[in-house]
Amino acid sequence: xxxxxxxxxxxxxxxxxxxxxxxxxxxxxxxxxxxxxxxxxxxxxxxxxxxxxxxxxxxxxxxxxxxxxxxxxxxxxxxxxxxxxxxxxxxxxxxxxxxxxxxxxxxxxxxxxxxxxxxxxxxxxxxxxxxxxxxxxxxxxxxxxxxxxxxxxxxxxxxxxxxxxxxxxxxxxxxxxxxxxxxxxxxxxxxxxxxxxxxxxxxxxxxxxxxxxxxxxxxxxxxxxxxxxxxxxxxxxxxxxxxxxxxxxxxxxxxxxxxx
Amino acid sequence: xxxxxxxxxxxxxxxxxxxxxxxxxxxxxxxxxxxxxxxxxxxxxxxxxxxx
Numbered sequence: 001x002x003x004x005x006x007x008x009x010x011x012x013x014x015x016x017x018x019x020x021x022x023x024x025x026x027x028x029x030x031x032x033x034x035x036x037x038x039x040x041x042x043x044x045x046x047x048x049x050x051x052x053x054x055x056x057x058x059x060x061x062x063x064x065x066x067x068x069x070x071x072x073x074x075x076x077x078x079x080x081x082x083x084x085x086x087x088x089x090x091x092x093x094x095x096x097x098x099x100x101x102x103x104x105x106x107x108x109x110x111x112x113x114x115x116x117x118x119x120x121x122x123x124x125x126x127x128x129x130x131x132x133x134x135x136x137x138x139x140x141x142x143x144x145x146x147x148x149x150x151x152x153x154x155x156x157x158x159x160x161x162x163x164x165x166x167x168x169x170x171x172x173x174x175x176x177x178x179x180x181x182x183x184x185x186x187x188x189x190x191x192x193x194x195x196x197x198x199x200x201x202x203x204x205x206x207x208x209x210x211x212x213x214x215x216x217x218x219x220x221x222x223x224x225x226x227x228x229x230x231x232x233x234x235x236x237x238x239x240x241x242x243x244x245x246x247x248x249x250x251x252x253x254x255x256x257x258x259x260x
Numbered sequence: 261x262x263x264x265x266x267x268x269x270x271x272x273x274x275x276x277x278x279x280x281x282x283x284x285x286x287x288x289x290x291x292x293x294x295x296x297x298x299x300x301x302x303x304x305x306x307x308x309x310x311x312x
Contacts, residue, residue: 237292
């Protein structure tokens with residue numbers, strides 16, 4: 001998508017902008033988020049049910065790591081999501097920055113909180129996995145360190161966001177920080193190739209066939225979908241809360257029923 | 261059943277990882293729901309209460 005240029009303010013540009021802003025108008029976003037919440041929540045419950053059965057019961061033990069490898073089914077989805085949520089976080093911030101759509105800042109703010117939770121979870125479960133397999137809770141290697149930097153980026157954003165009173169200024173400053181931090185994502189992904197590391201290389205997201213048995217891959221992917229649905233559920237709840245806080249004086253908020 | 265919880269001797273590691281995940285995932289959902297409910301309640305109270 002290209003930005004409408006000022007020297008060719010054609011009719012199509014204006015209508016595109018209007019449609020864009022209507023799509024991002026607080027009442028319609030609030031309504032959509034409310035309608036989507038139960039779908040995402042039930043999808044998460046279903047995927048966690050099937051995924052956990054596959055992860056803990058159906059999948060066979062690993063030939064090298066025995067049952068300890070089962071940590072992969074929470075560790076890898078958390079790590080994937082910690083990075084995927086960062087992409088949403090940065091894009092949403094950029095949307096707020098470029099098109100002045102405030103919902104973008106709300107999505108970014110909520111995503112930062114969830115992203116920080118996933119990053120913490122990836123680091124913590126990795127640490128629990130590292131102790132029996134590597135003999136150490138933590139090593140300063142490239143993969144672990146770059147993931148820690150990701151956590152610091154999220155926390156830095158949240159600190160910056162809470163330090164600035166004006167919501168618009170906070171959103172803009174945070175979006176810039178988020179975009180600068182994007183450079184960390186390829187570093188995390190390729191860290192296992194670029195540096196010698198204790199962390200194992202990619203088993204799923206690599207060229208050619210994944211080096212993981214299908215009975216382990218299927219529950220892993222279902223758990224990843226479950227995490228995505230969890231993210232979307234929390235995102236919908238957070239966007240609703242963010243909109244209410246921002247629009248508390250607007251007329252559409254006053255017509256909301258207090259029960260829900 | 262005992263075998264299932266033992267996880268081949270790695271039970272402490274496997275279950276603590278899953279327990280922690282449940283806390284973080286459940287905690288974020290609980291926090292978001294409480295936050296949203298509180299906001300909705302304050303907003304409806306401020307409308308019914310004395311004018312500010």
